[in-house]
Amino acid sequence: MTNERKALIKEYGPLAGMRVLGSGSIVAMPTALGLLGDLGAEVINIERPGYGDSMRMLSPTSSKTGVSNGWMQEARNRMSMALELNCNIPEVKELFFELIKEVDVYMENMVWLDKLGIHDEELLGVNPKLVIVHISGFGRAEFGGEEGVIGRASFDMIGQAFSGFMHLNGQPAPHEPQITGPYTNDYVSAYMAAFGALAGYISAQKTGKGQVVDVSQFEAMARMLCDNFVSYTENGKVTARSGNVNERFQPYGLFEDKNGEFVTIGAFGKNVYLRFMDAAGLDAEKYTFENAGNGVEAVMSAHGRALDREIREWAASKTAKEIEEILNAKKVPASKVNTAEDAYKSEHFQSRGDFIKYVDQTSGQEVEAFGIVPKFSATPGDVWRGAPTMGQDTETILKELLNYDDAKISSLREQGYIG
Template sequence: MNRWESIERKPAPLFAPTFGPLAGIRVLLNGTVVAAPFTATMMSDFGAEVIALERPKVKGDPARHQKPQIAEGDKHISGSWIQNARNKLSFSLETNLNIPESKEIFLSLIKNSDVWIENMVWIDKLGITDQMLLEVNPKLVICHISGYGTAGFGGDQRQINRPGYDPLGQSESGWGLLQGYPDREPYYAQQYVGDYMTGLMSVNGILMSYMVAQKTGKGQIIDVSLTESWMRVMDDNFVLWTQSQYLKHRQGVMQSAYQPGGVFKCGDGGYVNLGSYGKTAYNNVLKGFGIDSNKYSYEECSSSPEAVASPLGRELDGIFKKFFAEHTAQEATDICIDSKISAAHIKTAEEVFNEPHWHKRGDWVKYTDQTLNKEVEVFGIIPKLSETPGQVWCGAPALGQDTQRVLTDLLDYSQSEIDALKGKGVID
């Protein structure tokens, strides 16, 4: 009998405090930058106990080593790690299951988990199959996160085998070709926004599957691809193509079908994003800006691309631009807020952090980062729940800091057994 077969499953939480709606769920994470770890973080922020497996040979998750780094003395760690690795335990394990000791530990962890999240893509080369894990734990929810999907859900194997990164998903989904100016190369969104969106899609799939597993005793497999996540937020683009062969094109930062709509430069060099779709919103903007709505009627200036492009429409556009050029970005935004005009100052991270509104909502939290052993202040938890709110109970872990206690307290390894593993490339 294998060691993992003889151990008894221990319910969660064993290491995390009890809080939030996901208390009692244990998540095992085999994932690096960015979608898979973020999926786990969203769950851990609301009470799930997350054990993150990090490969010792490559010094853990590459997110630890991203630049720029935050330093404290001779210690340093990435800002991304500080923000996104909180509320997790770090377990140092070589996940090549062709190594017998690694296989014992990994399957023991699977037996004790409710959810397994991975974005390694080619798990078969590590000796892992979905069927193997479901035999160990029939109620397990398995979440595969990839660039283009996994073979179990169909597709072209050549596409499935491609490495996937956020900008590539934006490109392959059609989203990227809509960003930027028509006379320049397309843009793509920065800051891994697609990875984070994919993480949210994954959380949704996990929670739905977990509900089914609790009712039926049967786990299942989830396939979430970065590219398909981008495809899902393409709004009407695919319907327009399939039904009328109409393709949207990038139009820069200004709307061409109505006005005012887009990004306006202000007198202090700042920018305001203003949107006013529809006649009521249009008239509200003109009233707030003191512009004659009889002379510049909605029908003649904003009701269609032709109206926007008309001489009167272009004259009105000049008035809008002059208004913003005569005000600072904050002045223009304040006028818009007071007039209930939908507009926003395009802010730096510093300006967002200094906005009192977000502090009053409790959006910034402090905790001790485990690598730096230093208190840090970061963005907190959303969404906000009235009865079972999330919380941060520990900072981002140092590499492998929880290996010993997970082996001892969860998997019942003795100290002599742990000592015997050391130096073999299994846990160190």
């Protein structure tokens, strides 16, 4: 660990030596912990005694172990500490502040920190190099925001709606916008939180000074909307939903094969467009890139729509596998829409080691889950153990990290402060 601190887990991955403390529950903050843990960060997750992270109860559950499938996937590589995190209680505040001294990053998505007596200024006073990452629906007031919006409750789909993301997904009006899954906004927020934590950590290592990082669900989602806002500010245009039809260039979308399966085909740019037309045996002189393949005026013209019909007829005459083989041979991007079964049985997924096995701590049984991303050549990530039981590491953390003795631990447990 940094500064010769005692490590509680084995060393592995590019983030070895980084210690992260988290408090809260599903989905964004714990997922961010998992992303860091997969790459070697030592992760301590605080759970409320008697309750735990709500993801423990999230359906569906394993038919083999009875444990939440989401929990088994996402909660690996973390230590669980059962702590009633209310710093209005002196004993808890003492314990929590001692933990804060020993970590590099504190991440939370609890929102109600003030009521629990947890304040950024105090935490930074205890550990000046600390990076504090707040994850919420609408951000924290210190960074601005409208009164009445800051502090609103939020879930994944709320962020999708407020950010403008949901407006762009689904079939064109009058059809309804589409909620995307699984938990798209939560996962985007988790990646943004992990990114913010790492940026803050690097800065703290260079400057010796920590800081506060504010991650809101709606802003994390809004950041990935490409030209959506600039199209409005520069052109006064509110982008409309177009479903699976790309109005800017074609073919670029979803096409049905002869068996009712679906394939994505993407031919962006003139060279790829010409390779596609050749592969599909379509007339590139009749349907030129300029008059049928590129730009809203061309793609949505009668000529462009006629080409779309010919492409769909071509796709409907073949199987998904045939379409993939024909187009990929010509370097035209194409892929069948895979199910979980398709992906699991894919030689490509398997040969890249994308499915790994480890022992789930709750059931004590081996599970198979999706593996580590991204991959590193010199310091690969790993799974040092599966998802923990509630409070599995409370005593280890108190004894080995904070040097608490048995009497003090017993007293905290008797008072219901730890589990």
